[in-house]
Amino acid sequence: MGPIRALIFDVDGTLAETEEAHRAAFNAVFANEKLGWTWDVDRYRDLLRTTGGKERIARYLAEEGLGLPPERIAALHRMKNDVYMEIVRGGGAPLRPGVADLIAEARDAGLRLAICTTTSRVNVETLLDVALGPDERALFSPIVAGEDVAAKKPAPDAYVLAVARLGLPAAQCLALEDSRNGVLAAVAAGVAVVACPSLYTAQETFVGALAVVDDWRRLDWRSLAQSR
Numbered sequence: 001m002g003p004i005r006a007l008i009f010d011v012d013g014t015l016a017e018t019e020e021a022h023r024a025a026f027n028a029v030f031a032n033e034k035l036g037w038t039w040d041v042d043r044y045r046d047l048l049r050t051t052g053g054k055e056r057i058a059r060y061l062a063e064e065g066l067g068l069p070p071e072r073i074a075a076l077h078r079m080k081n082d083v084y085m086e087i088v089r090g091g092g093a094p095l096r097p098g099v100a101d102l103i104a105e106a107r108d109a110g111l112r113l114a115i116c117t118t119t120s121r122v123n124v125e126t127l128l129d130v131a132l133g134p135d136e137r138a139l140f141s142p143i144v145a146g147e148d149v150a151a152k153k154p155a156p157d158a159y160v161l162a163v164a165r166l167g168l169p170a171a172q173c174l175a176l177e178d179s180r181n182g183v184l185a186a187v188a189a190g191v192a193v194v195a196c197p198s199l200y201t202a203q204e205t206f207v208g209a210l211a212v213v214d215d216w217r218r219l220d221w222r223s224l225a226q227s228r
């Protein structure tokens with residue numbers, strides 16, 4: 001394999017512990033609406049097995065033997081998304097340790113930087129603008145977001161598109177992920193991937209990953225490039 005010429009970053013759990021901001025947003029809405037519900041880390045880890053915010057609320061209701069009309073669930077979810085954006089704008093989803101240094105090192109070494117996520121474009125851009133500033137955000141090209149692909153990770157679609165837009169062979173790209181689904185997506189697209197588990201993926205396994213680090217500060221992509 002040739003040298004690494006691009007780093008492709010996942011967003012949620014990789015750049016930042018965004019699920020903690022999502023959980024805080026759910027809890028703020030539940031409190032504002034005087035529902036008396038609180039999701040702690042363990043409960044939320046379990047609820048995360050269900051994809052989609054509305055679906056997650058519905059599952060919680062079912063588990064608790066509660067009922068709400070679908071339109072009320074939809075309204076709660078809209079409120080939650082608004083609160084989530086406020087939290088992110090307020091700096092409530094900071095970059096994980098080591099991420100800013102990785103970005104700076106890669107930029108200085110002339111590597112391309114890309115984003116490959118299945119969250120929405122507005123969420124990604126807001127997070128990057130707050131954490132890095134608009135100038136640094138512009139270093140990331142392409143930004144492949146949820147709107148760009150029909151099939152979410154673990155399907156390879158988002159990575160296939162990111163590699164195509166980079167215009168590089170997949171073998172010259174290195175993906176950074178925090179979850180099993182993300183690792184599977186990268187591998188299926190022929191992209192080597194390094195995993196660093198996040199708060200909500202620590203119990204997962206990362207079969208197929210080139211390496212697993214417990215902290216992004218321990219990722220040395222230069223020596224990784226030589227060893228693969």
Ligand SMILES: [Mg+2]
Binds near residue numbers: 011177
């Ligand atoms: Mg992730």
